[in-house]
Amino acid sequence: LGTPQSVRGALIAVEGLDRAGKSTQCARLVENLQKQGRNVLHLRFPDRSTPIGKMIDSYLKGESQLDDHAIHLLFSANRWEVASNIKSAIAAGTDVVIDRYYYSGVVYSSAKEIPNLTVEWASWPEVGLPRCDICLFLSISAKEAGQRGGYGSEKYELREMQDRVGKLFRELVDNSQEDLVVIDAGKKVEEVERIILEKVGESLKRISGGTTLREVT
Ligand code: TMP
Ligand code: MG
Numbered sequence: 001l002g003t004p005q006s007v008r009g010a011l012i013a014v015e016g017l018d019r020a021g022k023s024t025q026c027a028r029l030v031e032n033l034q035k036q037g038r039n040v041l042h043l044r045f046p047d048r049s050t051p052i053g054k055m056i057d058s059y060l061k062g063e064s065q066l067d068d069h070a071i072h073l074l075f076s077a078n079r080w081e082v083a084s085n086i087k088s089a090i091a092a093g094t095d096v097v098i099d100r101y102y103y104s105g106v107v108y109s110s111a112k113e114i115p116n117l118t119v120e121w122a123s124w125p126e127v128g129l130p131r132c133d134i135c136l137f138l139s140i141s142a143k144e145a146g147q148r149g150g151y152g153s154e155k156y157e158l159r160e161m162q163d164r165v166g167k168l169f170r171e172l173v174d175n176s177q178e179d180l181v182v183i184d185a186g187k188k189v190e191e192v193e194r195i196i197l198e199k200v201g202e203s204l205k206r207i208s209g210g211t212t213l214r215e216v217t
Pocket of ligand 1: 018045046060075076100101102104105106108109156157
């Protein structure tokens with residue numbers, strides 16, 4: 001009685017090619033939301049700290065080999081192991097900012113062009129995960145990303161793979177609904193930061209208007 005109705009937090013994902021600037025922008029977004037007095041949980045996938053995450057880390061570094069379907073399912077399991085934490089944080093009014101989420105899961109695996117590892121196959125294990133309210137896709141060409149100090153030496157950090165990943169991301173953007181927002185990541189860091197904050201602000205407004213947290217379908 002008389003107390004303001006508590007509003008749930010927002011689930012915000014940041015996606016894009018390797019070197020698109022996701023880590024920088026996630027850190028800035030978290031800071032900006034905190035400055036507004038919001039509670040924020042900052043996550044990233046893969047979360048390399050868990051037992052599953054360690055298997056993923058070793059695969060990405062080329063220290064172990066795994067079947068393409070198997071590694072795909074590990075990436076997904078790595079999300080499922082924190083799904084309930086995400087849900088309870090959101091319910092408690094905390095915003096969750098995630099550096100890569102199920103979009104990366106679908107796009108990277110299917111970009112490997114393995115027979116029967118289609119986008120459809122790759123999407124199934126993600127069904128039921130908390131769906132983001134907004135996904136900021138940091139758009140940059142594979143060429144430009146490659147020029148940003150060059151790629152590292154991890155598994156997928158190859159130009160051809162990145163080209164295919166970029167193409168699949170764009171297809172996903174074209175086929176998806178309102179929750180995917182394309183951001184030109186070729187702009188100055190501060191400009192990208194400003195646009196992201198503006199888009200997230202719009203999403204926060206929709207949430208305080210009462211939109212519920214959905215699941216991936
Ligand atoms: P990171 O560079 O953001 O740590 O991600 C490591 C690599 O893993 C990157 O090339 C993208 C890829 N990836 C997948 O293949 N599937 C996934 O589900 C996720 C989250 C990342
Ligand atoms: Mg990387």
